[in-house]
Amino acid sequence: MKNGRKWPMLILVLGVAASLPTAAFATPQGDAARADIQKTLGFVPGFFKFVPELSLPGAWMDMKGL
Numbered sequence: 001m002k003n004g005r006k007w008p009m010l011i012l013v014l015g016v017a018a019s020l021p022t023a024a025f026a027t028p029q030g031d032a033a034r035a036d037i038q039k040t041l042g043f044v045p046g047f048f049k050f051v052p053e054l055s056l057p058g059a060w061m062d063m064k065g066l
Helices: 003-024 030-039 046-050 057-066
Strands: none
Touching: 003 030, 046 057
C-alpha cells in the first residue's frame, strides 16, 4: 500500500472501531437503563456514551437516587 493511501484506510478502520463498543456489547440491562434514562429525563445525556455497557445500569441507579 502506498503512503498516500494509508490515511483513508486508517480513518475508516478507526471509525469502525469507535462504533463497535456500543453495538457489539449491547446488553438487555444496558438497553433497559437507557430506556429508563430517556423516560425519566426526556433524553439520554451524551456522557452516558462513555459509561461501560455493563456499568450503565448501576451508574444510572446511583445517579437516579441523587
